[in-house]
Amino acid sequence: MKIAIMGAGLSGLACALTLEKYGCQADVFEKRGLAGDRFIYAEAMFSMFHHPIDDAVSYLSVEHGIHLKPSSTIQKTEIWTENERSSLNGHLGYVNMRGKHPAAYEKQLADQLQGKIRFHQDVSHTEISKEYTHTVLATGDSLDTEKIQPYKTALTVRFIGAIVAGEFDITTVHTFFNNLFAPKGMAYLLPHSVHEASLILVYPQYPENEVLDKDELWENCLVECRKRLNQNLALISMFELENYRIGTTETPRIGNTFFVGNCFGSIMPFLGFGQLESILTGIYAAQAIAGKGNYEDLVRPLYKSYHDSLSLRRGIEKLDNKQLDFLAASIRNPLMEKLLLSKRVDGLKIASRLIHPFQKRS
Numbered sequence: 001m002k003i004a005i006m007g008a009g010l011s012g013l014a015c016a017l018t019l020e021k022y023g024c025q026a027d028v029f030e031k032r033g034l035a036g037d038r039f040i041y042a043e044a045m046f047s048m049f050h051h052p053i054d055d056a057v058s059y060l061s062v063e064h065g066i067h068l069k070p071s072s073t074i075q076k077t078e079i080w081t082e083n084e085r086s087s088l089n090g091h092l093g094y095v096n097m098r099g100k101h102p103a104a105y106e107k108q109l110a111d112q113l114q115g116k117i118r119f120h121q122d123v124s125h126t127e128i129s130k131e132y133t134h135t136v137l138a139t140g141d142s143l144d145t146e147k148i149q150p151y152k153t154a155l156t157v158r159f160i161g162a163i164v165a166g167e168f169d170i171t172t173v174h175t176f177f178n179n180l181f182a183p184k185g186m187a188y189l190l191p192h193s194v195h196e197a198s199l200i201l202v203y204p205q206y207p208e209n210e211v212l213d214k215d216e217l218w219e220n221c222l223v224e225c226r227k228r229l230n231q232n233l234a235l236i237s238m239f240e241l242e243n244y245r246i247g248t249t250e251t252p253r254i255g256n257t258f259f260v261g262n263c264f265g266s267i268m269p270f271l272g273f274g275q276l277e278s279i280l281t282g283i284y285a286a287q288a289i290a291g292k293g294n295y296e297d298l299v300r301p302l303y304k305s306y307h308d309s310l311s312l313r314r315g316i317e318k319l320d321n322k323q324l325d326f327l328a329a330s331i332r333n334p335l336m337e338k339l340l341l342s343k344r345v346d347g348l349k350i351a352s353r354l355i356h357p358f359q360k361r362s
């Protein structure tokens with residue numbers, strides 16, 4: 001068996017690490033000069049969307065021997081709409097770093113790997129599959145998937161983000177649902193430390209959004225965030241990404257080619273998050289290659305979550321600011337909060353079902 005992994009990101013490295021656990025070595029190809037060789041920013045994992053996994057970090061460590069150290073635990077999520085403010089409290093998940101940051105998750109995974117990563121190798125599936133018996137497509141780019149099989153794109157999004165300076169409580173994250181600056185999207189602020197945070201605006205590139213001035217949306221986002229946090233939030237650095245695709249494959253595996261991470265379609269459409277799902281697809285592909293499971297069966301729950309998440313997204317997208325206010329206010333109802341945070345229920349499924357009555361109200 002000769003295994004190639006294309007991409008040393010979350011899914012590719014999780015796959016390589018799991019293969020090592022089963023005594024299999026893979027050749028990992030990475031087009032960049034090191035794992036996470038790009039701009040620094042923070043990402044989050046929210047437990048309520050990962051049912052039945054309660055604590056993703058300890059689950060990956062205990063069940064799969066993949067050890068990740070987040071930068072903070074989320075104890076509070078502030079939800080801001082145009083006229084309302086609500087919060088969810090409890091052990092809600094984690095914030096972690098990505099990119100060139102020394103504690104970036106991709107760097108943490110690369111450090112756990114015994115085998116070497118072949119850097120500066122921009123490889124193609126066509127050439128790799130000639131040499132290897134098994135190929136894992138982990139390039140983080142669904143355009144690579146589309147060269148092999150259809151990929152159903154639900155939406156493409158634009159990210160505008162910045163590292164901002166201020167005074168932050170590292171256990172509190174802020175989310176903003178406001179069509180005035182995040183049309184059918186959202187903005188969020190994730191602290192890296194008590195002095196630094198990532199502020200990210202993300203919205204779908206629908207035709208009606210593309211006629212809007214993106215710089216103006218970003219300015220309005222910044223104004224709102226500064227006002228709500230009552231801070232100046234000086235910009236340290238900025239990044240912008242467009243045409244980031246959210247969608248899914250028709251099949252997770254073709255012969256001995258395994259699609260993992262974004263190449264599989266592991267971005268959950270509601271918030272556009274997919275870290276845990278990417279890591280899981282990497283683990284599952286390795287298990288299948290090592291003869292420890294069937295990839296199609298292992299990823300089935302992820303397809304299900306994807307569709308629940310898409311349904312939640314489509315519901316939220318229909319809400320105007322008044323309805324978003326109403327939704328935020330309803331979260332202050334203790335019963336609603338309890339339901340959303342219950343470890344016994346699937347928060348994503350519940351939220352995707354609960355959203356529909358809000359669409360009818362105006």
Ligand SMILES: Cc1cc2nc3c(=O)[nH]c(=O)nc-3n(C[C@H](O)[C@H](O)[C@H](O)COP(=O)(O)OP(=O)(O)OC[C@H]3O[C@@H](n4cnc5c(N)ncnc54)[C@H](O)[C@@H]3O)c2cc1C
Binds near residue numbers: 007008009121138263
């Ligand atoms: C701005 C932004 C914010 C996000 N925020 C969150 C969040 O808060 N929470 C969350 O859960 N998710 C978030 N996500 C999504 C998350 O980043 C992805 O789900 C995850 O990184 C996908 O993992 P992956 O392994 O598919 O790709 P990646 O981790 O991107 O890795 C792909 C790797 O493949 C390499 N590569 C590409 N092409 C080739 C090639 N031809 N040959 C060799 N190597 C190649 C790349 O250089 C890269 O290292 C965010 C995404 C973005 C862009």
